Amino acid sequence: MYRRYISDVTETKKGLHFGLVLRTADNSATLGGGYCTIRKPFTDAMLETALGDAVQAIVRRGDKAFPRDKERIRTEAIAAGLEDTGAGRLIREQARSKNHADRGTLR
Amino acid sequence: MAQVLELDSKFYVVDKLVQGYVTPLSQAYRTTGVQLRSDNPNVNRYVHRGFPLGLGWQRMNRETGRGVGGLLDSTCWTAQGPVTNGKLQETQTTGGALNHFRRALNFKGDLWGMFMELYAADADGSVTSTKFGATSDNWTGGGTIASSSAVVAVGIRGWDMVAHKGGLFALHNGASGAGNVTAANEVCYKVSISTDAATWTDASGTGFPDNTGTNRYLPTSVTRRNNFDDDMGRLLSYGNTLLAAIYRHPSATDGDSLIGVYSSTDSGANWATDVTIPSGDGPKALVDWYALDATRAPVLVTAEGIYSISIANDTFALIYALDGDPNNGRWATVGNDGALYVGLGNGSILRLAITDANRLEVMRIGPPGDGLVTARQGHVNYILRTPTRWLMVAYGGHAASKNASIFMIDTSVVLTDPETGESYMPWHHFWQHGTANLDIVAMAYSTEDDATERLHFAAEGSTDNVLYHIEEPFANPAQTSTAKYQASSILRLPVDDLGDPETNSTILQGLVDADDLSATTAGEYIAHNYGLNGAADTTTDLGDYLSGDKDLSFGSGAGVAGKKIGNRLIFYRDAGDTTHTPKLYEFELQAVNLLLGKKMWSFTVDVEATAYLVPPTLVANTPVQETIIDNLLTVATSTTMVTFTAGRLTQTRVRVPEDSPPVLNLQVKDADGSNVGYRTGTVTMRVVEGV
Secondary structure: OEEEEEEEEEEEOOEEEEEEEEEEOOOOOEEEEEEEEEEOOOOHHHHHHHHHHHHHHHHHHHHHOOOOOHHHHHHHHHHHOEOOOOHHHHHHHOOOOOOOOOOOOOO | OOEEEEEOOEEEEEEEEEEEEEOOOOOOOOOOOOOOOOOOOOOEEEEEOOOOOEEOOOEEOOOOOOOOOEEOEEOEEOOOOOEEEOEOOEEOEOOOOOOEEEEEEEEOOEEEEEEEOOOOOOOOOEEEEEEEEOOOOEEEEEEEEEEEOOOOOOOOOEEEEEEEOOEEEEEEEOOOEEEEEOOOOOOOEEEEEEOOOOOOEEOOOEOOOOOOOOOOOOOHHHHOOOOOOOOOEEEEEEOOEEEEEEEEOOOOOOOOOEEEEEEEOOOOOEOEEEEEEEOOOOOOEEEEEEOOOOOEEEEEEOOOEEEEEEOOOOEEEEEEEOOOOOOOOOOOEEOOOOOEEEEOOOOOEEEEEEEEOOEEEEEEEEOOOOOOOHHHOOOEEEEEEOOOOEEEEEEOOOOOOOOOEEEEEEOOOOEEOOOOOOEEOOEEEEEEOOOOOOOEEEEEEEOOOOOOOEEEEEEEOOOOEEEEEEEOOOOOHHHOOOOOEOOEEEEEOOEEOOOOOOOOEEEEEEEEEEEOOOOOOOOOEEEEEEEEOOOOOOOEEEEEEEOOEOEEEHHHHOOEEEOOEEEEEEEEOOOOOOOOOOEEEEEEEEEEEOOOOEEEEEEEEEHHHHHHHOOOOOOOOOOHHHHHHHHHHHHHHOOOOEEEEOOOOOOEEEEOOOOOOOEEEEEEEOOEOOEOOEEEEEEEEEEEEOO
């Protein structure tokens, strides 16, 4: 079991960009973190699956799993054009909750 | 010629009249706080052998002991050992961009300070780390934590700095390193790290809220000034975890009046959001203490309350609610006794102790007694724990006619006010600013870099902070010959009622047991001023205690009469040598209480002569002699005072004392089997004044 912390969420036409930090279940140690990008289109179920994959990547590779240059990622994301389909709010909910339902909507 | 007197508006013939005084039965009584010594029954000796109660006592009550052993005010050293001049500050040298001091701490064998440049709209700014050098008492070296690259109107503030694992961490705004702060990132928080306090790099990794589009939590109205009481952020090294509490200021673009607490277990590479706590002002303190269940926890102090944070569960819990005063809790500190000391905006300091699971004890530790004198009133700016029993508190100085102070609070004792029952800890003077309306903004304690103990502190100046230190801050003056002292200091005793504030005492002389007094006022000496019956304690100059003159007489030897007296001793150091100070071990006042006796009269009433010469109003069917006897017995049992006149004596009010009832020597005249007759003879009386 791991604890996911999601921050700095930006939704663009390309996808969802966010910071992901992974801690042990008791929050005492950090396994790693970085900036993930989930490319569109995706359903809610696909989003949860992608998060799970991201977690496993950090478990295996720690800070090397994902890019960490937040300024570059933020700049590139803005250049891609912002979009708001609610996916950003959804992923903040999924930061710690495992109880979301697959709404089957392509985004 | 018959002797006639008036008693209770009636007249009596007496054989003789004796007048005297009723002498008081009690001895000159021993006053509370007096050390055991051979009694001198001729005078009362009011001895002050140290001042363990500290400051805050306006009057001494010699019956209850309240205030005896305390002080009204003082700028002398009174914490332990002999009373001396207050300790002398030395000014430190800063320069360049070291305009405003935030805090200092020991790191890898040196004392490092965080300094900020004075904000100016037409100049660049910086936050730097700089090292204290004992050789020249200056701050030099180190490096730039953050700065702007050119002349840009951005403000750069440092909020806190801690040592964590192998690095020094700084919480500030903008960006890490030199030349990177811009108008875009000025309004964002940043954490930086240095392993040598010279080169600083970014420690705001993944998860730290520094997005210039969504995490604009600081308004430029705050970043572009140097107010020491802007409590925007705090850091805490909590074992393996570094915590940062930052205020999302409501006036900022993305602010929401929440304090966000973030944590990192890998020295800032990755951050997690732990909790958010609402507040009308920023984080006042972030300390390593306990939750209510007595488990160790990070504790956040805000204006509204004291909260424990569970890192494991990402939750917080209220330990103790406060009233929202923005001056609550600033730099609250855990003392050596494990209690949490929290200053309040109303001037009090609370001591919180979690003695068992779900058992919180809260005690107000002062200001004690009647409170501080007006010039020293205010609230806490900074609390500093030291490796001694003394908790150092920067206090007051926030307004005109208010001078900032550093107080030493003795956390090794808890005393009780004998009249109110309130518990407190003694407060002693350590230092007072000579100029009003200038705050002391921060303090630090260190022995770096030459193993000399120093208390460092920064006070507001006209634009920049002025940094000082005091060496040997806790040294007993009797045990050091190198400590330095102020040129003059005052010791104001509480007003002394001398045992009875309602009657005059004859105050005879003052005496001192003091060492290191000089023969003349060119060297060390103690001046004595006083005021009687509510007059200022500077009203009369009694004289100077010198090596050859350790007793001073009041009234040129005749004494002075007073119901109460306020004493002020002024300590003068040697003009040329800062290490030479008078050392006072004991101050004594000698006086006698004037317990004037009441007037007393004794006389014997001749009943027959009174019936003949000055008979009372007749009572039907009652011989006049019986009426006279009844009238005298009525005086003896009267529950109110009766009039008394004899000769040219001004009429007064008297009563018959319980231990001297009338004595009647009577005969029964004209009595036979059918007639009861009447009593006559003499009645011996004693009467005394009521007051």
